[in-house]
Amino acid sequence: MTTTASRPVAVLWMRRNLFSTPLNAFLTVVLGAGIVYLAYLLVRFLATSNFEILRVNLALFMVGSFPRAQLWRVVVAMLLLALMAGLAGGMLKAAARERSKEAGIRLAEVRGSRAVVGWLRRFWPLSLLVIAALALTRTLIPTLVVIAAVALLVASRWLGGRLGRIPRRVGWLSVALLPLGAYWILSASGLGWEDWGGFMLNIFLTIAGILFAFPIGVALALGRRSSLPVVRAFSIGYIELIRGVPLITLLLMAVFALGFFLPRDLRPGSVTRVLIVITAFEAAYIAEVVRGGLQSVPRGQSEAAQSLGLPGLKITRLIVLPQALRATIPAMVGQFISLFKDTTLVAIVGLGDVLAASSFANAQPAFNAQGLARITLPFVALAFWAGSFAMSREARRLERRLGIGER
């Protein structure tokens, strides 16, 4: 046994996990060779490619045709949103700390290097995207802006965590007002969301789509279970109608066919139309997700609430929905991720989102007919992968946290 004991742990580990049987050893060698080859291809791609097309068009990818002289508005909006996110995160943490203190549970505080490692593990996909984008910039200003945003995030999170119960109300009010402020900054001086483009448009359509579709979806799910026949019939009809039609068809109808039905003065812009379609479409899917959640709440829950004398609306609002929505988090996030990726469909109906930016860039005289989609499309893919992966990780965190101590 002395020989094995003197061997390094790594060798033992490899023998146990990678070379335990001849078949495993064979698979290890084949897969290992494949991974090494892929890594070589990636390194060669990064080392030999000319990323000039991304450097020149970075603003196009990020904000589309948003006037370059007004880019400071995007910066201010970003800072406001960082402030909001930090404040909200800090206040949620403070509230959780107070609750667990009341319950007599001590939350383990993670500090120092372990906290940094935790943050890296949590945010590495997004950081990868940000670093990739910053590597493509020509001046130092974007890097400084990102550093300022991160600093603001950390500072406001610290501040949010120190607020007591009463100041937190003001805090939440500002969390609600800050996005409105960001919107106001972005849309002032004659600019509206019709002028937004690039990745900013994809993000805007995702967030606005979720915010508008969620309440409608919940209402439809409840309507589908209603005892009123008219409400039920409408909900079922709406859900099944929308779910039976591809999103791209609805988008094309909204952009190209709606004009025939509306008087000229009432025709909203393309982004508005697309947002309405996305909202209507997502609402139907969210309704089905919520319905699944509603079915997962045992009957005994509403019976107990009934026997206590609670009226029907309060039973739904206070007992059934909170439990149902918790149960739907995984499916709901899946739906949001798919919406995020589906926002690229607006490129087909002529909106200037990040995918359309890729096509524009490839059509520019300096870059056309050189097969540079092999540069631009992976960049677009990286942006969506980072966003989607971040969403699914945050959802897992939320699930774990809500699961603790309940049921």
Added chain:
Amino acid sequence: MTDPQPADGGKPMIVLENVDKFFGTFQALDDISLSVAKKEVVVVIGPSGSGKSTLIRCINRLEKHDAGRVIVDGVELTDDIRNIHEVRMETGMVFQQFNLFPHLTVLDNVILAPREVRHMAKAEAEELGMKMLTRVRIPEQARKFPGQLSGGQQQRVAIARSLAMQPKVMLFDEPTSALDPEMIKEVLEVMEELAASGMTMIVISHEMGFARAVADRIIFMADGQIVEVGPPEHFFTNPTEERTKTFLSQIL
């Protein structure tokens, strides 16, 4: 059959007259008539599927009876939502599976109905809630979530939750059947204290020790009918009906 009327002839708290209940073509309750006096404790026994649960679920309208009358403290249960509401406010119910709200703390479970139905102020409701939790002997668990408690503790919270509405009647649907044996006692003790305090109670239970100690009357049900009614000593010494004897020989 023994007389289903209470012995002491006071004004009844619960009256059922010729109640029928169908689930599809299955008749769950068949011409049930029963009167329960104030402060009376009635224990209902019978094989599964005999209609015991349906009987008490008709008393707070979790099930709608198809024929006959159900009157609780002078209020008849009709389709009128106000009557149903009034009866539910006066009737507490404890379930076999506890049915605590898992997303609320123990204290929030208890004060939910006082807050939302009786519109009590928060501080007042919390004081009442702590009093109720003290009554079932778990005030120290107030800030925990139901999932962190044992079955016996959860069932005591469920009792406190019902008591917080200060009901005149408590209905128990097999409150100890889902509990591990060592936890049954702590729940039965709370129920015994409740009975001693003068609460009107209908309890579905096969805990014969509890029935013997607390029940004023025992009702034996089978096939949706009341087969035999009588005081505990009658049941344990000389039940008249053959089916009662068979059933008791199986569970005792």
